[in-house]
Amino acid sequence: MELSDTQIIERTLGGEPDAFNMLVRRWERQIYGLTLRMLGRDEEAKDATQETFLSAYRNLPKFRGEAKFSSWIYRIALNICNTKLRSRSKFAVSLDEQREVSGFELAADLEDLGSEIQREQITRHVRRALQGLPFEMRQVIIMKEYEGLKFSEIAEVLGIPLSTVKTRMYTGLSELRKRLEHLREAM
Amino acid sequence: MNTQNNCNMHEALMSYLYDESTPDEKLRVETHLTDCGACKQELHAFERVRGMLQQWQFDDSPVVRIVTEQGPGKRSILAVLKELITVTPIWAKALTAVAMAMLVLAVLGTDISVGRGGVSLHADLLRRNRAVEPANAGGQQNPMSSDRASIEQVRAEMKSLVNQLVADSEREQREQIKAELASLQLQLQNAHTADLAKVTSRIQEQQTRLKTIERDIDRREGLDLTDILFSEVSKPAERSTAGGD
Numbered sequence: 001m002e003l004s005d006t007q008i009i010e011r012t013l014g015g016e017p018d019a020f021n022m023l024v025r026r027w028e029r030q031i032y033g034l035t036l037r038m039l040g041r042d043e044e045a046k047d048a049t050q051e052t053f054l055s056a057y058r059n060l061p062k063f064r065g066e067a068k069f070s071s072w073i074y075r076i077a078l079n080i081c082n083t084k085l086r087s088r089s090k091f092a093v094s095l096d097e098q099r100e101v102s103g104f105e106l107a108a109d110l111e112d113l114g115s116e117i118q119r120e121q122i123t124r125h126v127r128r129a130l131q132g133l134p135f136e137m138r139q140v141i142i143m144k145e146y147e148g149l150k151f152s153e154i155a156e157v158l159g160i161p162l163s164t165v166k167t168r169m170y171t172g173l174s175e176l177r178k179r180l181e182h183l184r185e186a187m
Numbered sequence: 188m189n190t191q192n193n194c195n196m197h198e199a200l201m202s203y204l205y206d207e208s209t210p211d212e213k214l215r216v217e218t219h220l221t222d223c224g225a226c227k228q229e230l231h232a233f234e235r236v237r238g239m240l241q242q243w244q245f246d247d248s249p250v251v252r253i254v255t256e257q258g259p260g261k262r263s264i265l266a267v268l269k270e271l272i273t274v275t276p277i278w279a280k281a282l283t284a285v286a287m288a289m290l291v292l293a294v295l296g297t298d299i300s301v302g303r304g305g306v307s308l309h310a311d312l313l314r315r316n317r318a319v320e321p322a323n324a325g326g327q328q329n330p331m332s333s334d335r336a337s338i339e340q341v342r343a344e345m346k347s348l349v350n351q352l353v354a355d356s357e358r359e360q361r362e363q364i365k366a367e368l369a370s371l372q373l374q375l376q377n378a379h380t381a382d383l384a385k386v387t388s389r390i391q392e393q394q395t396r397l398k399t400i401e402r403d404i405d406r407r408e409g410l411d412l413t414d415i416l417f418s419e420v421s422k423p424a425e426r427s428t429a430g431g432d
Contacts, residue, residue, distance in 0.1 A: 006276075024252065028248065028251045049251055053253055115404055122239055122243075127243060145240050145241070151202070
């Protein structure tokens with residue numbers, strides 16, 4: 001029988017520190033997905049994922065079990081992403097982003113793109129559009145759209161009212177609509 | 188029909204879009220959508236945006252492992268001692284107990300005599316009689332001297348026993364550490380092999396994708412200017428030829 005998150009935490013705190021790696025294996029993909037979409041850079045997202053689990057492990061005795069472990073670890077991951085984003089230089093552009101800029105306009109005008117290329121192009125547009133959103137909106141959209149959290153769960157992670165979550169989601173989607181509407185034909 | 192989206196239905200629309208509406212709310216939104224073009228249009232646009240967002244998927248995933256050399260958080264000294272006692276093997280506990288007993292006896296100045304009458308113990312806490320003993324020793328043959336010799340012998344035997352136990356424990360520890368090191372090395376090799384296999388498979392995947400993209404680019408680059416310029420013109424001619432046949 002598979003252990004619940006709470007049972008694994010109890011084991012870890014009860015003197016089986018290696019049990020924590022079960023939680024890591026269970027949640028690493030979700031946390032990596034969240035950090036990748038929040039930060040938009042692969043290496044930085046991997047670092048953030050590692051830092052998230054390390055921080056969770058060190059602070060495990062502080063985990064009270066009032067909230068779900070997933071909510072708690074998502075909150076840690078978002079805090080780490082926020083710190084990383086704030087420490088970024090405004091003018092620092094990664095190599096990936098430079099590549100995107102160079103091929104961006106030309107590809108958008110091309111018709112009859114191969115499906116693989118088309119998907120890559122849309123992904124780039126989506127990534128850039130998401131990166132352009134304010135942090136508050138972006139985190140709500142990512143948790144909803146990619147992590148599949150319910151609005152009430154997002155409210156729990158962020159510690160904000162449900163109505164605020166829905167408003168941020170609405171505003172964020174409206175912004176994305178403006179930024180991605182030109183891709184309508186490609187879809 | 189309303190065309191301006193000032194209906195204040197934002198929250199209800201979000202719940203509806205993500206299928207989190209209550210039955211009442213769902214009915215309210217659906218009724219509203221039949222009258223409000225702006226909200227309907229907005230809902231469709233959001234659905235399209237969602238479709239685009241779903242294009243961003245990833246197949247890479249980091250391999251995160253937390254090395255748990257010590258437990259999470261800070262531990263008290265008591266907890267550390269408790270763990271130390273728990274993990275100490277039974278022979279080490281026994282050895283420690285014997286050593287502690289000997290230490291206590293030595294501090295108390297206890298004499299252990301092994302003679303014909305059996306074993307006798309004499310505890311001299313303040314060692315008051317010690318100063319007198321040497322004076323008596325030089326005179327006649329002390330009947331206690333044979334006992335003292337046997338005490339020395341017992342001491343020597345115990346010392347050698349303790350030394351042997353210490354040597355044995357050291358040897359066992361060395362062997363244990365060696366075995367643990369070998370096991371760790373094996374684990375590391377396994378992890379390395381698994382990572383290598385993963386990396387190789389990813390490289391192959393990337394190469395395949397790259398080839399697909401290259402083929403696509405080649406296909407498009409293969410069309411020269413003439414093809415592009417006359418493709419539209421040639422089509423009707425072809426059609427007419429085909430029609431003529």
